[in-house]
Amino acid sequence: MIKAVRGTRDLLPPETGVWNFVEATVREVFRAYNFHEIRTPIFESTELFARGVGEETDIVSKEMYTWEDRGRAESDKGQSLTLRPENTAGVVRAYVEHKLGDRGLQKLYYIGPQFRRERPQKGRYRQFYQIGAEVIGPTAAGSESPARDAEVLTMLADLLDRLGVREWRLELNSVGCKDCRPRFNEALRRALTEPDENGVTLASQMCGDCQRRAVTNPLRVLDCKVPEDQPMIATLPRLSDYLDDGCRTHFAGVTAVLDALGIAYTRNERLVRGLDYYTRTAFEFTHGALGAQNAILGGGRYDGLSEAIGGPPAPGIGFAIGEDRLVMTLAESAAAAGYAAVAPVAYVAPLGAGMNAPAAKLVRELRAAGLVVDLGDETFKIKKSFEGAERVSAKYIVICGEREFAADAFNVKELATGEQVTVPRTELAGKLRR
RNA sequence: GUGGGAGUAGCUCAACUCGGCAGAGCACCGGUCUGUGGCACCGGACGUUGCGGGUUCAAUUCCCGUCUCCCACCCCA
Numbered sequence: 001m002i003k004a005v006r007g008t009r010d011l012l013p014p015e016t017g018v019w020n021f022v023e024a025t026v027r028e029v030f031r032a033y034n035f036h037e038i039r040t041p042i043f044e045s046t047e048l049f050a051r052g053v054g055e056e057t058d059i060v061s062k063e064m065y066t067w068e069d070r071g072r073a074e075s076d077k078g079q080s081l082t083l084r085p086e087n088t089a090g091v092v093r094a095y096v097e098h099k100l101g102d103r104g105l106q107k108l109y110y111i112g113p114q115f116r117r118e119r120p121q122k123g124r125y126r127q128f129y130q131i132g133a134e135v136i137g138p139t140a141a142g143s144e145s146p147a148r149d150a151e152v153l154t155m156l157a158d159l160l161d162r163l164g165v166r167e168w169r170l171e172l173n174s175v176g177c178k179d180c181r182p183r184f185n186e187a188l189r190r191a192l193t194e195p196d197e198n199g200v201t202l203a204s205q206m207c208g209d210c211q212r213r214a215v216t217n218p219l220r221v222l223d224c225k226v227p228e229d230q231p232m233i234a235t236l237p238r239l240s241d242y243l244d245d246g247c248r249t250h251f252a253g254v255t256a257v258l259d260a261l262g263i264a265y266t267r268n269e270r271l272v273r274g275l276d277y278y279t280r281t282a283f284e285f286t287h288g289a290l291g292a293q294n295a296i297l298g299g300g301r302y303d304g305l306s307e308a309i310g311g312p313p314a315p316g317i318g319f320a321i322g323e324d325r326l327v328m329t330l331a332e333s334a335a336a337a338g339y340a341a342v343a344p345v346a347y348v349a350p351l352g353a354g355m356n357a358p359a360a361k362l363v364r365e366l367r368a369a370g371l372v373v374d375l376g377d378e379t380f381k382i383k384k385s386f387e388g389a390e391r392v393s394a395k396y397i398v399i400c401g402e403r404e405f406a407a408d409a410f411n412v413k414e415l416a417t418g419e420q421v422t423v424p425r426t427e428l429a430g431k432l433r434r
Numbered sequence: 435g436u437g438g439g440a441g442u443a444g445c446u447c448a449a450c451u452c453g454g455c456a457g458a459g460c461a462c463c464g465g466u467c468u469g470u471g472g473c474a475c476c477g478g479a480c481g482u483u484g485c486g487g488g489u490u491c492a493a494u495u496c497c498c499g500u501c502u503c504c505c506a507c508c509c510c511a
Contacts, residue, residue, distance in 0.1 A: 001484090006502070058509055062435080086511085118509070119435075120502095130511065209508075225507090275510090284511090295511060322511030351469060386471030401469065413470070420470080 007118075007126025018327055021339035022163060023111055026131055029159045030109050033151065035133055038108040040090035046080040052089030052309050054276025056217065059085045063116040083115035086275070088302065088318055089309070091134050096311030105137035111323070123293035129323035132299075136306070136316030144315040146253030149281045149301060150261075152317055153254070156285060156297065157263050165329050168296065170264065171284045173271040174251040175219075176243050178279065178304055184242035188218040191236050202232055222270040239269055247280055254281055277302040281317060287329045296329065297321035345371050346412075346432050347389035350378040351401035359400045362410075362425070369429040389415060396432055 004010060011019060027037075046066050053060050065083040070076075084090055087110050100106050111131045118124060135152060137143040153170065160168050176184060192203040192214040203214035207226040214221060224233065243251070258265055265283075273282045282300035290296070299319025306314035346366065350359035355378040366373045374392050376385045382399075389397040399411040412431060413420040423431045 003484095003502075063509080114511085116510080119507095121505070124510075128511070132511090273510090292506065293510075298511060320511055325511065349470095381468080382470055383467075384471095390471070397471085399470075403469085411470085415471075418471090 005126075007120040009125065009127075015327070017339060017342070018330055018337075019323070022323065022326060022330070023131070024339070025162050026109075026111065026159065029155065029162055030133060032158075033107070033155045035107040035109045035155075038091055038094060038110055039112070040087065040094055040110065041084075042113065043081050043083050044090055044093065046082040048089050048093055048309060049082055049085060052092065052277060052305060053086065057275055059116060059275070063118055065115050065117055085116045086114055086320060087112065087130060087132050088134060088275075088277070088305070088320070091132075091318075092136065092302075092305050092311065092314070092316070093309060095136055095314060096306060096309065100136075101138045101141075101312060101314055105135065105141040105143055107133070107135050109133035121293070122291045123322070123325045123328060125324060130320040131323050131326075132318060132320040134316055134318035136314050136318075139313065139315055144250075144303065146250050146281075147257065149250075149254045149317050150257035152299070152319065153258060153265075153283065154261060154263060156319065156321075160285065160296075163326070163330060165287065165296075165326070167288060169266065169286045171268040171271050171286065172255070172258075172265045173239070173268050173282050174243055174247055174280050175272055175278055175282045175300070176239065176247050176280065180242055180244040180247055181279070184237065184239055185218055187237045187242065188221070189214065192218060192221065202235075206232060219272045222272055233270075250280055273298065273300055277305040277308065279303045283319070287325075290325055290328060293322075293325060295322070296325050342372070343393035343395070344374045345394065346396040346398050347374045347376065347385070347392060347394035348398045348400055349376045349380065349382070349385035349389065351382060351385070351399055353378055355400055355402070355405070358405050362398075362400060362428075366429055366432065369433075371429060371432055373432075386415075398428070398432075 046064070049060055049064065055061065064085050067081060068078040069081045070078050091108055091110065095101065095106060095108075109132065112129065113127050114130050115127055117126055120126060133152065133155070135143060135148045142148065153172075157170070175181060192206075192210075193201050195201050203211050203221075206214075206221070206229045207224065210221050210224050210226070210229055213224075222233065222236070222239075255265070268284075271282055271284060278300040280301040280303065282298075284298045285296045286294045287296045288294065297319055299317070301315070301317040303315040305316065306312060348359055348363050348366075350356050359375065359378070363373050363375045374389075374394060376388050380388065385399075386397060395414065395416070397413050397415060399413070404410045409422050409424045410428060411420055412423050412428070421431070
């Protein structure tokens with residue numbers, strides 16, 4: 001048997017109803033904040049991700065689905081293409097390519113599959129779905145303002161509340177900018193790798209991963225979870241002490257709005273993000289029901305990303321929601337269940353040879369009237385038609401035999417009560433609607 | 435990429451310890467019941483025991499390999 005490949009899966013009804021509920025709610029909430037949808041290609045030039053996401057990140061260095069696309073002619077050199085591992089780089093590429101900055105501040109959102117070749121586990125798939133949004137534009141359009149960060153965070157809080165997600169937590173930090181972060185990085189590196197009076201470095205006493213990170217990416221030492229390392233991490237320089245005035249003021253601007261709106265957050269000094277492009281504001285919304293993959297969504301500001309891929313200065317802030325994980329937290333949401341459980345109002349049961357055609361005509365009329373109607377088959381015995389109606393949870397069954405079509409009036413039976421009435425064709429849609 | 439657990443009917447699970455015809459419940463299909471359902475009874479189909487190899491007269495069972503899922507690390511959403 002041919003099966004879905006490792007790390008991919010089929011989404012089946014009724015669960016697809018929950019996904020539709022999520023996406024419909026997303027579109028509604030994002031629209032209220034005046035975001036517009038953008039759809040970018042599923043694959044892009046490999047170079048986009050190498051430059052945008054960062055050559056040194058795990059995503060680019062070992063998790064991408066990359067292949068050589070053959071050239072047009074035999075002699076042409078092929079082009080390296082990659083299935084998108086995230087969507088921000090694609091959106092910024094489109095922003096640059098279409099000079100969207102000339103139209104002012106852009107508020108864009110996307111919903112779609114992303115691909116990373118990781119070992120699958122709960123809440124982690126090789127094809128997974130992200131819902132994301134980006135605010136990006138020229139500085140003059142206000143793209144750098146902390147008001148935009150706060151607006152994005154507020155929108156997310158609204159979305160989670162509207163979806164019925166309970167017990168989410170917002171963790172917030174500022175990771176500094178291209179000016180102050182290198183200073184902090186250097187201080188961190190020194191603290192980790194400079195020998196003390198006994199000639200011993202701090203890093204050498206930490207776990208293997210941290211010893212490696214101390215050299216390659218000291219920032220990541222901060223979110224090490226090895227218990228033995230925690231006391232040593234506590235002695236390291238604090239990012240907040242190294243933020244320059246601009247970053248400090250910016251962060252204060254974000255929290256001032258959140259405080260005024262009563263949106264709860266936790267300052268997490270050790271929240272650093274894995275993609276190179278993040279600057280200043282970094283955040284995560286977490287949820288307890290997700291096991292080790294507890295981040296429902298993450299995001300932050302990326303003021304240098306446009307330049308990194310060869311575009312004009314275009315500060316921005318965005319996030320990505322792990323839709324698979326979000327749906328997991330919605331298992332008990334009444335709103336999602338209600339949305340998913342839409343049943344047809346009626347099941348039309350043609351009874352006897354030659355009844356399929358007139359029944360099809362009748363059903364088409366009802367559907368045109370805006371009703372959700374299902375249809376049986378003339379070969380079904382009446383018992384089987386009732387079972388079919390039960391199976392799809394129809395409210396009514398409409399019996400359509402030769403007698404009914406002759407009289408142009410139909411027996412309508414409410415399945416739950418057993419109540420049955422005869423209704424003329426012209427009044428049928430009205431009866432079913434009640 | 436690393437470590438641990440698990441794969442038997444569409445679903446939930448037995449049988450495995452100590453090798454001897456692969457089973458139950460639910461679901462499915464048909465009938466009793468020809469145009470009024472849900473119940474009941476009777477019957478049916480249920481399977482390459484994840485896949486491949488080995489040991490054996492005989493393997494779901496023991497051994498080896500492999501794949502997939504789950505959990506954790508890692509990473510991230």
